[in-house]
Amino acid sequence: MPTENSFRDTLFDAGLLIASGVDGIYGRSGEFESVVDGIDGLISRDGGMPGAEVVRFPPAMPRSVMETSGYLKGFPHLAGTVHCFCGDDRAHKKLLQCLEAGEDWTAQQQSVDLALTPAACYPVYPMMALRGPVSAAGHIVDVSSYCFRHEPSVEPTRMQMFRMREFVCIGAPASVLAFRDMWSERGRVLIGALGLPVAIDVANDPFFGRGGKIMAESQRDQALKYELLVPVNSTESPTACLSFNYHMDHFSEIWDLRMEDGSLAHTACVGFGFERLTLALFRHHGLDRSAWPQHVKTALWPS
């Protein structure tokens, strides 16, 4: 397989991705988006969760949600917050002078109460917390949004802004764990139907710094996270296109999510990476989607 950089160049040359000047920030062509839409539809049809509550959040959330959820303990390096100018006419004049002089005008902005959403499920937990106890049957939420992670890279599979759809399960420990395990099998079937070679392996989140190594080891030892891997950039380092995460009571303790009997709920989520799956399809079936195998086209665009 060619190197990461040359795969990205191939995508640029084919017009599927459009360079912006910043690594990991790309425009997507209509062709690219047709595949994203096809995957989204396939997940709804073949992966749908009857009774799941559909909610769509914007790509920014209250900064307090990021702070409360513990994201900054594990992933400070990936987090993005929003800063804005809150001054008057005089301050504006100064800002424009800085800009013209090529100086840092952003120092005249202030942090506002927003952070970029790092994973589609983060706004779900505070939403659920406001509703009170979860019924014994549990609750499933279907979310999808643009997410941000500050990790500029030339690997096309590692974008700074990308879309993720997730099913989030909140309920009793046994049913939540069963949800996670059901999905790691179902995900294999769903993605296998797209003619992609898949493997499932235990994984860990990219925790920050020296302390992060211990957190990563603990996560692996407890087998809390699995990933569905597809070779995209290389066969040696396949790309995580789905992840299956069992949080135990991590988020429930933070947000005080309880079952009707008063016990802490557990939570799990399955996440689909739209851009990574789309890139995997272009990698394995070629850049011209009209020439893809018929069964793949039928799975993505059934009508």
Added chain:
Amino acid sequence: MPTENSFRDTLFDAGLLIASGVDGIYGRSGEFESVVDGIDGLISRDGGMPGAEVVRFPPAMPRSVMETSGYLKGFPHLAGTVHCFCGDDRAHKKLLQCLEAGEDWTAQQQSVDLALTPAACYPVYPMMALRGPVSAAGHIVDVSSYCFRHEPSVEPTRMQMFRMREFVCIGAPASVLAFRDMWSERGRVLIGALGLPVAIDVANDPFFGRGGKIMAESQRDQALKYELLVPVNSTESPTACLSFNYHMDHFSEIWDLRMEDGSLAHTACVGFGFERLTLALFRHHGLDRSAWPQHVKTALWPS
């Protein structure tokens, strides 16, 4: 009509919008999203521009695009930039101490090379500039993205993060102006078909500060901007749901967009506000979309 605040409360109570704790940042229910999808499909079908190039950009763009495009001259108060933590283990420890003490930990972040997209068309101009001269027939781009404007409000029609679809026309002055004028009529027909009362009026952008008043007057005097207005919050102050903008050579001069004969191109855009149109439909036809007039349902969900 009830006040803005009570219309928002009605939407919260019906579960169509989900409060996040920050004004202008809301979750959307599946019902709400079905209407957004319906409007998107209607625009593609009845408003489609044959030959338009479909491109989808993420909700953040290079900060240099915001700086170069002149956005900070007119709208510094609406702009959002992205800040990230770039430190080591020791700095991380300090960040967490700040967070725990309730102090401002964001001071330990730095401005990175990204800004939130303020209108869907901003990334189009640098994309076109890289391609070289525009053919005499001109070029139309179909874009759509989440946009950010820092204007927290209790009016549900004034969100901080909202979706906008735009057709952007780059070409010779006469054809670009004709595109803008064609759309102000076509937009009236398209939205009228949804059973919404519409009016079209000359308008101005919300330029900042004292200098901004002069810019707004000039924009009105030249009739560069029109808006399609629908009463949503009140009949006295109807809401701009579409806008029709003729930029003359403003963006072309900045980005050096030229025609094949060497002359500066002109640009225009028509923008559709998905959330505003959706709210207008709920306001005029009721919160239960199954009870909407049949012709409206057929226009939104034809199959």
